[in-house]
Amino acid sequence: MAAELLASSESHYFDFADLDLQSVLDAIQQSAGDVRDSIALPPKLYNSERWFDFERAAIWDKEWICVGHASLIPNAGDYFSITVIDDPLLIVRGEDHKVRALSAVCQHRGHLLGDAVGNTKHLICPFHSWSYDLTGKLTSAPEMGAHIKLADLRESHSLPSLKATEWNGFLFVCFSDSPPPLSSRLVRLSEEVRNHHMDQLIATPTVDWEDQMWNWKFMHENAIEPYHTAYLHQKVHDFAPSTKVTFAEWLDDDDGAIYHPTGFNHVDGNFTPNFKCMFPVLDTLTDDERKRVMFACVMPNLFFAAVPDGVLYYLLLPKGANNFTIRVGFLYPESTLQLPTFDATFPSVVAGLELFNNQDVEANISAHTGLKSRFARRGRYAPKEETLPQLNKWLLKRYRSFALEQGLIS
Ligand code: FES
Ligand SMILES: [Fe+2]
Incomplete structure (x- = not known):
């Protein structure tokens, strides 16, 4: 229980030891063969929160997640918000025109940063006015100098960022530090929609x-x-x-x-x-x-x-x-x-x-x-x-x- 309560915000705590995964995966195999003799997934896989926890760890924490289209943020400083399960994110185009995916969670005490869409040079938290630049770096933290130098606070309290990539104009982010390749699993689809120039x-x-x-x-x-x-x-x-x-x-x-x-x-x-x-x-x-x-x-x-x-x-x-x-x-x-x-x-x-x-x-x-x-x-x-x-x-x-x-x- 302590492990669950003390899990860091970077690694959600899930213990799947109680799931007889071999049996579940064997059952799913019956849904993943030739269409002529395959059957639907086990019904519980559509409504079990426990199974969703597993999917979250196996898929949502590992794979590239689409967050929108690059043209939603054409100019430096443009951003939009999106929440992936429990993680509110800001997808931001920086001064250097690069797209970054930042956590929208203020690293002071958790207030959310940004609006649904916007354009800004600084992300300022409404709660106590900590401020971050468009790369997520902490740039000011009022009154904190009495306890810690800003440079030191910046080391540990800048906004976490996620890997980001683009496919056909769509922006994708990944919570994993070693994301699987995306484009190699979309070769044929890319060819099919090539003339749409998405x-x-x-x-x-x-x-x-x-x-x-x-x-x-x-x-x-x-x-x-x-x-x-x-x-x-x-x-x-x-x-x-x-x-x-x-x-x-x-x-x-x-x-x-x-x-x-x-x-x-x-x-x-x-x-x-x-x-x-x-x-x-x-x-x-x-x-x-x-x-x-x-x-x-x-x-x-x-x-x-x-x-x-x-x-x-x-x-x-x-x-x-x-x-x-x-x-x-x-x-x-x-x-x-x-x-x-x-x-x-x-x-x-x-x-x-x-x-x-x-x-x-x-x-x-x-x-x-x-x-x-x-x-x-x-x-x-x-x-x-x-x-x-x-x-x-x-x-x-x-x-x-x-x-x-x-x-x-x-
Ligand atoms: S929670 Fe953001 S500045 Fe305090
Ligand atoms: Fe339909």
Whole structure:
């Protein structure tokens, strides 16, 4: 117990010795084979906080986490806030134009620094006015000189920073000092969306949909399996029928390729009230790319849909096993954002998304309730759920590697 209470803020204390991990991982293996004979994950893995603690250590503390798009902070001093599980962060563009990921926790007594978005030269804590520069260095601490020199205080009380990287304009951070490579697991996906030039698109301000009361993994499943679209979204999804879905082959060494394109019945389709793009389509797309949407999960927390006139993305930000926030954003070319009609048209695009999303939310909450029942079954996957064993393979590899590293399995 003392170990748990005295754990440093840098290393969360988790003891998994009581979990029979070998049995759990063997059970997950049944969900991570060929889609023809795989079954859903054990239901408890969607609602157990204990399992979420394990996932936090095995995945969220180890992997690259997407925090937003670089165009949200184009200028020196720009920043935005984001919370990854229990860690409030500031993603900051410094005077040197480098992007840094800093803890937003004042190192004096924990007050949070910064607003949701802003531009500043100094991060000043409202509580006792300690101040930090954009690299996280402590620059002033009123009255503290009576106890300790500022230079010494700076050594131990500057803001912790995380590793940060960029893929296709998306910013990623990692809590681990030795993060796994990111781009090598996204080779095929990068190629698939190359003509969207997502690094040159500009992000609209993000919106947080708080308190989504189901499990983050189920959200990915819902977003990336096209089986439900013909039924749950019948009529509204007919322009992008599940008969026009293709799946990618699974490759262990490029295991970020959890995506599928869905073809449209007409060119330049979109998830809008009239099922068509409401903005000019990207002039870099091929004719074939104008007839499809590319859905992709960049695990563990980025989902995007690349449509002919831009990109819609979700960041999944869990608070536990049974609650997460979706941070929603769109990417468009600068020329689209400057259209005089953009502000009048954009709400219709959002309304279109909400139409689909509201149906998904109801289904996800319902399934989350069902999966708590003693009668919940590990059901067989359908042919159009081929992406689900792929998600499970991605997860299982990380669960297993962490369990091995910790000596929890042999
Ligand atoms: S908590 Fe920030 S200055 Fe005291
Ligand atoms: Fe859906």
